[in-house]
Amino acid sequence: MIREQQRMGLRQLRGDGDGAASQEGESDGDGDEGGGGRRKGVVAAGSSLGHRVDPRELEAGEYVVHKKVGVGKFVCISAEDGLDYVFIQYADAMAKLAVDQAARMLYRYNLPHEKQRPRNLSKLNDPSTWEKRRLKGKLAVQKMVVNLMELYLQRMRQKRPPYPKPVGMDQFTAEFPYEPTPDQNQAFIDVDKDLTERETPMDRLICGDVGFGKTEVAMRAIFIVISAGFQAMVLAPTVILAKQHYDVMSERFSNYPDIKVAMFSGAQTKEEKDELITKIRNGDLHIIVGTHAVLTERMAYNNLGLLVVDEEQKFGVQQKEKIASYKASIDVLTLSATPIPRTLYLALTGFRDASLMSTPPPERVAVRTYVSGFSKERALSAIKFELARGGQVFYVVPRIKAIDDVLQFLKDSLPDVPMAVAHGKKVSKNIQLAMEKFACGEVKILVCTHIIESGIDIPNANTMVVQYAELFGLAQLYQLRGRVGRSGTEGFAYLFYTDKSLLSKIATDRLGAIEEHSDLGQGFHVAEKDMGIRGFGSLFGEQQSGDVANVGIDLFFDMLFDSLSKVDQFCLIPVPYKDVQLDINISSRLSSEYISYLENPVELLNEAAKAAEKDLWTLIQFTEDLRRQYGKEPRDMELLLKKLYVRRMAADLGISRIYSSGKMIIMKTNMNKKVFRLMREAMSLETHRNSLSFTGKEIKGELLVNLPDTLLLNWLFHCLADCYAVIPALVKKIVGGMKS
Numbered sequence: 001m002i003r004e005q006q007r008m009g010l011r012q013l014r015g016d017g018d019g020a021a022s023q024e025g026e027s028d029g030d031g032d033e034g035g036g037g038r039r040k041g042v043v044a045a046g047s048s049l050g051h052r053v054d055p056r057e058l059e060a061g062e063y064v065v066h067k068k069v070g071v072g073k074f075v076c077i078s079a080e081d082g083l084d085y086v087f088i089q090y091a092d093a094m095a096k097l098a099v100d101q102a103a104r105m106l107y108r109y110n111l112p113h114e115k116q117r118p119r120n121l122s123k124l125n126d127p128s129t130w131e132k133r134r135l136k137g138k139l140a141v142q143k144m145v146v147n148l149m150e151l152y153l154q155r156m157r158q159k160r161p162p163y164p165k166p167v168g169m170d171q172f173t174a175e176f177p178y179e180p181t182p183d184q185n186q187a188f189i190d191v192d193k194d195l196t197e198r199e200t201p202m203d204r205l206i207c208g209d210v211g212f213g214k215t216e217v218a219m220r221a222i223f224i225v226i227s228a229g230f231q232a233m234v235l236a237p238t239v240i241l242a243k244q245h246y247d248v249m250s251e252r253f254s255n256y257p258d259i260k261v262a263m264f265s266g267a268q269t270k271e272e273k274d275e276l277i278t279k280i281r282n283g284d285l286h287i288i289v290g291t292h293a294v295l296t297e298r299m300a301y302n303n304l305g306l307l308v309v310d311e312e313q314k315f316g317v318q319q320k321e322k323i324a325s326y327k328a329s330i331d332v333l334t335l336s337a338t339p340i341p342r343t344l345y346l347a348l349t350g351f352r353d354a355s356l357m358s359t360p361p362p363e364r365v366a367v368r369t370y371v372s373g374f375s376k377e378r379a380l381s382a383i384k385f386e387l388a389r390g391g392q393v394f395y396v397v398p399r400i401k402a403i404d405d406v407l408q409f410l411k412d413s414l415p416d417v418p419m420a421v422a423h424g425k426k427v428s429k430n431i432q433l434a435m436e437k438f439a440c441g442e443v444k445i446l447v448c449t450h451i452i453e454s455g456i457d458i459p460n461a462n463t464m465v466v467q468y469a470e471l472f473g474l475a476q477l478y479q480l481r482g483r484v485g486r487s488g489t490e491g492f493a494y495l496f497y498t499d500k501s502l503l504s505k506i507a508t509d510r511l512g513a514i515e516e517h518s519d520l521g522q523g524f525h526v527a528e529k530d531m532g533i534r535g536f537g538s539l540f541g542e543q544q545s546g547d548v549a550n551v552g553i554d555l556f557f558d559m560l561f562d563s564l565s566k567v568d569q570f571c572l573i574p575v576p577y578k579d580v581q582l583d584i585n586i587s588s589r590l591s592s593e594y595i596s597y598l599e600n601p602v603e604l605l606n607e608a609a610k611a612a613e614k615d616l617w618t619l620i621q622f623t624e625d626l627r628r629q630y631g632k633e634p635r636d637m638e639l640l641l642k643k644l645y646v647r648r649m650a651a652d653l654g655i656s657r658i659y660s661s662g663k664m665i666i667m668k669t670n671m672n673k674k675v676f677r678l679m680r681e682a683m684s685l686e687t688h689r690n691s692l693s694f695t696g697k698e699i700k701g702e703l704l705v706n707l708p709d710t711l712l713l714n715w716l717f718h719c720l721a722d723c724y725a726v727i728p729a730l731v732k733k734i735v736g737g738m739k740s
């Protein structure tokens with residue numbers, strides 16, 4: 001077969017002419033490694049993790065990505081003249097490359113076991129199309145990294161004195177009834193250091209699998225902050241969860257009568273809320289647990305020091321913005337049971353403070369998971385088994401509509417068993433009541449929707465029946481299952497689908513995955529599976545999911561780590577506005593007619609110069625105000641403004657002098673080659689892109705003809721605006737901003 005394909009157009013990829021650089025991979029081969037040292041933490045992640053695939057692990061038909069050639073389909077490994085070669089089918093030809101070289105150059109397009117088809121295979125004879133695709137992916141990665149970086153730097157600029165180590169900490173620690181897991185211990189140390197040693201407010205993510213004990217980490221942070229006389233707010237996505245946190249915290253702090261815990265939620269009356277708000281404002285309450293209702297404008301704290309956010313991703317956009325606004329001024333601890341793949345976690349910890357909790361509490365046993373078609377008998381026998389051992393049962397359905405039928409069937413079959421209902425459309429007070437009765441054991445079966453998915457911790461409820469399981473997402477199923485088996489007792493999860501013949505491929509994969517990953521601490525694998533099944537979008541949002549589809553997941557990750565480890569090289573170092581020399585001969589004189597039209601021309605021109613000196617945004621504001629007051633400016637004023645814009649943008653782009661020489665515009669700059677290339681690749685106008693070149697310390701713009709100075713200014717204005725638009729993808733150096 002191989003011989004046949006060889007005749008049809010097999011080409012051998014070598015480490016030279018075909019662009020398949022043999023030693024490529026460790027760096028981009030740009031030869032520009034200058035630009036600053038590597039950042040701690042990021043290096044470890046970047047250098048130790050490779051995403052390339054060993055070709056011997058590939059299966060025939062799997063899609064692969066060759067970094068220099070693009071997406072192809074792996075055919076086989078075959079020996080020729082005593083050497084093993086990898087054969088890859090591209091759109092126009094078959095490629096053959098030596099196995100050891102393939103090991104350096106090949107990536108999987110998909111995650112293992114995932115079968116997503118790429119939009120098209122690349123062509124061996126058209127490397128430029130692949131190159132464009134790859135650069136697009138790279139730029140997307142770059143933007144992502146820079147966004148993270150900017151957030152990190154922003155936070156680094158905040159300051160607050162470290163909290164004193166609380167005198168009673170040892171006592172509080174000793175009151176924890178369990179032996180902490182090693183990961184819990186590490187998280188305690190991390191949080192303690194953030195609060196009592198660092199001067200920047202904490203913004204730490206505690207990322208732990210379901211039921212691995214994140215709450216205790218939060219409670220220790222709360223103890224430190226409250227001991228220093230501050231208040232703490234605990235934000236949960238649902239009333240049920242808020243109530244649970246309230247109960248757990250009231251109990252945990254019960255030996256400290258001076259520490260007052262309160263619950264604030266939409267379920268309370270206006271009078272109750274008003275009373276609470278007054279107490280909070282006066283500093284009479286110390287731990288305020290609640291739902292997003294806590295974020296109300298009316299809330300005023302006496303001395304808020306810490307915000308604990310549980311499952312932040314479950315909040316709405318506006319609420320997330322509000323949460324983000326807190327991060328600027330107070331310490332924030334975020335708890336998440338939505339696991340991120342370990343590799344990504346490692347890379348991100350260079351930017352985000354995160355503690356990973358992947359060790360289960362010692363006596364924890366994996367939940368036994370059974371996936372099958374629904375049968376009333378099976379569901380009943382599972383329930384009866386649980387009730388017989390004194391336990392309780394969650395019966396979960398995806399839709400409120402289904403609840404009545406289920407309730408009827410259960411009541412008919414088990415008439416003496418106390419049951420309750422909980423779902424999102426129920427009035428909060430009723431949900432609370434149902435949950436309370438379930439939590440104290442009065443109710444034995446809770447029929448509910450996925451409202452119980454996050455965080456609910458009822459140690460005696462150890463069987464879960466999920467009907468219509470095919471309608472739940474994988475992460476959702478994983479979270480749901482995490483509600484049982486949270487104490488030493490073995491948990492059971494029965495996931496019933498309706499009719500196998502009607503199951504979609506995705507639903508089958510999902511149910512298969514949840515059954516396969518039933519060992520403890522499998523959340524990370526589930527996250528990867530989830531990405532594989534639902535697309536990468538679930539982790540990074542839709543845009544990134546398209547970017548991943550462009551280059552395949554492993555190359556995307558590789559680029560991400562590469563980018564994270566080289567972030568310093570993408571620094572753009574602005575020059576002071578006053579140092580920018582614009583040698584283009586354009587008179588700054590305004591017509592006497594316009595001058596007499598302006599109210600106070602001298603002051604106005606001064607204001608314009610000051611606005612330009614401040615920043616681009618202020619200059620834009622100035623221009624808008626000017627137009628609002630005097631209408632569109634005449635040509636001479638337009639030129640004057642454009643000069644200011646050009647100087648301002650040049651300063652931000654690190655360009656210190658601009659002059660022309662014949663058909664050339666020369667811009668002296670401190671920019672490095674990587675930044676220039678990234679900027680040029682992202683420019684929207686091809687004419688600008690094609691005219692720019694970089695020679696060490698200068699950017700040159702080559703024009704087609706000699707332009708008069710006014711047109712030259714115009715060209716510069718548009719070209720720099722095009723470059724400027726790329727700045728978010730670059731890191732602006734913030735002097736003194738980065739510690740560590």
Ligand SMILES: Nc1ncnc2c1ncn2[C@@H]1O[C@H](COP(=O)(O)OP(=O)(O)OP(=O)(O)O)[C@@H](O)[C@H]1O
Pocket residue numbers: 178179180181184208209210211212213214215216336337361362363454455456457459482486
């Ligand atoms: N080290 C430990 N040993 C034994 N049990 C523990 C330990 N730490 C916490 N627990 C118990 O495990 C249960 C789950 O803990 P917790 O509610 O903090 O988990 P979680 O990480 O917040 O889970 P979820 O993401 O599901 O909310 C609680 O009942 C808690 O008391």
